[in-house]
Amino acid sequence: MRHPLVMGNWKLNGSKHMTAELIAGLRNALSGVDGCDVAIAPPVMYLEQAHQAIAGSHIALGAQNVDVNLSGAFTGEVSAEMLRDIGARYIIIGHSERRTYHKESDELVAKKFAILKDAGLIPVLCIGETEAENEAGKTEEVCSRQIDAVLNTLGAGAFNGAVIAYEPVWAIGTGKSATPAQAQAVHKFIRDHVAKKDAAVAQQLILQYGGSVNDKNAAELFAQPDIDGALVGGASLKADAFTAIVKAAAQAKNAG
Numbered sequence: 483m484r485h486p487l488v489m490g491n492w493k494l495n496g497s498k499h500m501t502a503e504l505i506a507g508l509r510n511a512l513s514g515v516d517g518c519d520v521a522i523a524p525p526v527m528y529l530e531q532a533h534q535a536i537a538g539s540h541i542a543l544g545a546q547n548v549d550v551n552l553s554g555a556f557t558g559e560v561s562a563e564m565l566r567d568i569g570a571r572y573i574i575i576g577h578s579e580r581r582t583y584h585k586e587s588d589e590l591v592a593k594k595f596a597i598l599k600d601a602g603l604i605p606v607l608c609i610g611e612t613e614a615e616n617e618a619g620k621t622e623e624v625c626s627r628q629i630d631a632v633l634n635t636l637g638a639g640a641f642n643g644a645v646i647a648y649e650p651v652w653a654i655g656t657g658k659s660a661t662p663a664q665a666q667a668v669h670k671f672i673r674d675h676v677a678k679k680d681a682a683v684a685q686q687l688i689l690q691y692g693g694s695v696n697d698k699n700a701a702e703l704f705a706q707p708d709i710d711g712a713l714v715g716g717a718s719l720k721a722d723a724f725t726a727i728v729k730a731a732a733q734a735k736n737a738g
């Protein structure tokens with residue numbers, strides 16, 4: 483049985499005050515909730531503060547990006563070793579915002595995946611099609627291409643203990659989530675695609691859905707057999723909404 487993971491991607495939001503308030507609210511609301519792994523990915527500036535604030539709770543620390551270089555003259559970057567040093571565990575890579583605004587290629591994202599595995603960190607590999615690709619019927623083609631960049635260079639074993647987040651670009655921040663049936667169909671495709679290389683790895687793989695997940699639609703999404711939690715943007719900035727999403731994942735796991 484897979485353990486769902488609900489992770490909050492704060493994106494470019496937050497302050498010292500907000501970090502303190504939000505984590506205090508989550509600690510309080512989530513104590514005693516089990517059956518779901520929980521992680522938060524604040525901006526890199528607040529990782530140390532967040533690390534201290536989650537101490538002793540079962541909330542894990544995540545980050546939103548990593549550089550492909552280990553150290554050296556790479557102004558503005560943050561390495562895998564630094565993220566590990568500060569206590570981060572789950573690292574988002576290949577988010578569509580980075581693919582779009584920072585022109586990150588499938589190959590670059592695969593290199594980041596390898597760097598994280600080498601550092602003993604957990605890659606959360608984001609994949610997903612744009613609206614135009616969706617309308618052109620290219621969802622499966624895009625998702626398999628983005629996964630194959632890792633599968634074909636590192637092998638299926640690299641996904642052991644890793645996470646894939648299916649985030650259709652048209653659903654991110656739009657309030658227009660994929661329907662549970664739409665998301666389930668793509669998740670099943672992804673799991674089957676990995677299973678062609680390694681069935682055991684595919685069976686264990688955590689497949690999160692991301693894109694306008696909120697406290698209203700979470701339970702229905704998590705009731706789908708191949709949806710193992712969520713990568714949450716906007717709703718992760720509010721303790722009550724994020725808590726409700728975590729509880730929905732825990733309930734779905736306990737019911738299933």
Ligand SMILES: O=C(CO)COP(=O)(O)O
Pocket residue numbers: 491577649653654655656657692693694695713714715716717
């Ligand atoms: O991009 C996302 C998480 O990484 C999803 O963002 P929203 O939940 O705000 O749609």
